[in-house]
Amino acid sequence: xxxxxxxxALVALLVIxxxxxxxxxxxxxxxxxxxxxGKFKTGLQPGLNLLTPFxxxxxxxxxxxxxxxxxxPQGVITEDNLMVSIDSVIYFQVNDPVRATYExxxxxxxxxQLTMTTLRNIIGGMDLEQxxxxxxxxNEKLRYVLDEATGKWGIxxxxxxxRSIDPxxxxxxxxxxxxxxxxxxxxxxxxxxxxxxxxxxxxEGQKQSxxxxxxxDKQxxxxxxxxxxxxxxxxxxxEAQAITTVFNAIHAGKPDQGLLAYQYLQMLxxxxxxxxxxxxxxxxxxxxxxxGLGSAVGQVAGITQKAEGExxxxxxxxxxVAELDSSAAPAAVAEADNAVRxxxxxxxSAAVSTRSQAAAPATPSxxxxxxxxxxxxxxxxxx
Numbered sequence: 001x002x003x004x005x006x007x008x009a010l011v012a013l014l015v016i017x018x019x020x021x022x023x024x025x026x027x028x029x030x031x032x033x034x035x036x037x038g039k040f041k042t043g044l045q046p047g048l049n050l051l052t053p054f055x056x057x058x059x060x061x062x063x064x065x066x067x068x069x070x071x072x073p074q075g076v077i078t079e080d081n082l083m084v085s086i087d088s089v090i091y092f093q094v095n096d097p098v099r100a101t102y103e104x105x106x107x108x109x110x111x112x113q114l115t116m117t118t119l120r121n122i123i124g125g126m127d128l129e130q131x132x133x134x135x136x137x138x139n140e141k142l143r144y145v146l147d148e149a150t151g152k153w154g155i156x157x158x159x160x161x162x163r164s165i166d167p168x169x170x171x172x173x174x175x176x177x178x179x180x181x182x183x184x185x186x187x188x189x190x191x192x193x194x195x196x197x198x199x200x201x202x203x204e205g206q207k208q209s210x211x212x213x214x215x216x217d218k219q220x221x222x223x224x225x226x227x228x229x230x231x232x233x234x235x236x237x238x239e240a241q242a243i244t245t246v247f248n249a250i251h252a253g254k255p256d257q258g259l260l261a262y263q264y265l266q267m268l269x270x271x272x273x274x275x276x277x278x279x280x281x282x283x284x285x286x287x288x289x290x291x292g293l294g295s296a297v298g299q300v301a302g303i304t305q306k307a308e309g310e311x312x313x314x315x316x317x318x319x320x321v322a323e324l325d326s327s328a329a330p331a332a333v334a335e336a337d338n339a340v341r342x343x344x345x346x347x348x349s350a351a352v353s354t355r356s357q358a359a360a361p362a363t364p365s366x367x368x369x370x371x372x373x374x375x376x377x378x379x380x381x382x383x
Contacts, residue, residue: 021053026061031097033060043097062097066158071112073166076123078131084123085166088115090146096154104153111150115160118145128167135162 025048026032032044036056044058051058073087090111094100104110122141123131131138139160146157167175 018053022051024049024051024058029064031062031064032058033062033097033101035059040098040102060097060101062094062100064094064097066091066093069108069111070163071115073164074116074119076120078123078128079125080127082128082171083168084128084131085164086119086123087163088119088142089161089163090115090157091159091161092146092150092155092157094154095156099152099154107150107153107155110153111146111155111157114146114149115142118142128171132165132167135165138162 024032024044026044026046028046030046032049034041034044034051034056036052041056068089068091070089071087073085075083076086077083092111094107100107119138119142122138126134139162143157143160146160150157166172
């Protein structure tokens, strides 16, 4: 009984082991490489797969997804003999799991070594400045070489990136100084260019301002000259009209010698008036001059002894013509005679006071004028 149980347990264990060996589950995006007696038989696809127990064996499991491998920094010498440290990242994907298994023992290590040698070949033909500024070119060349070399391994290199390119510390310091000097130079150039542009714009603005000011001054002078010309023309026209009006009014009133003598004698006392008159000399012969004033005035060219002709009296503002009152002529003549006498007396007194103040030899006093005869009555003005 005990032996039977032992045999039954062994049989059950064998069945379990056989089932385990016969069934294999493969994950998505994974391929299993099956060997039979050490020789490749087939590749297991994702899902549940049945194997021949104790005959078939899953030797490798290949990940078919795109993989990313970062390689440590590697020292590379440039064309100008400078050591730079470069670390890179490779993006690759297995296309043929059988060839990736049997064509290369360790494709990741092979890709790393191939990347290192390819970088040395590419960087060796560039100087430091080209190396720092040609990342895209280096990536493209490196990807092309790696993809061509790993194609026979069943691997496709999708992308290569250089994460950093580090020159030696001394070179970095020199580069920083050079960049700082270059930036200072560009800043100085930009500052000078800005100042030049500012000066040019300021000069242009001043030029335009001067031009506009000159144009404005020119227009202003032209307008002022035009206004002054118009004003002078209007003033001359006004004076001409005023002279014509006064001339017509005087001739329309028909003045005689008595009125002219009265107006002349009225102006004599006003000569001594005013603060600016320091000395006023009255000749001693003024009496004789005043006596013959009527006859002297009558001899002035252009002034007749008696107004003749037809002259129209000036019109009033309401359009009416001023009427001359002929009945008032004798009274006006008498008033003019009295004014003449008063003017003669004022002139004699002024002459006497002037001679006494100047301590000059006394001049014979002017005898009082003889009483003038009553002038004939003025004829009424003709209308």
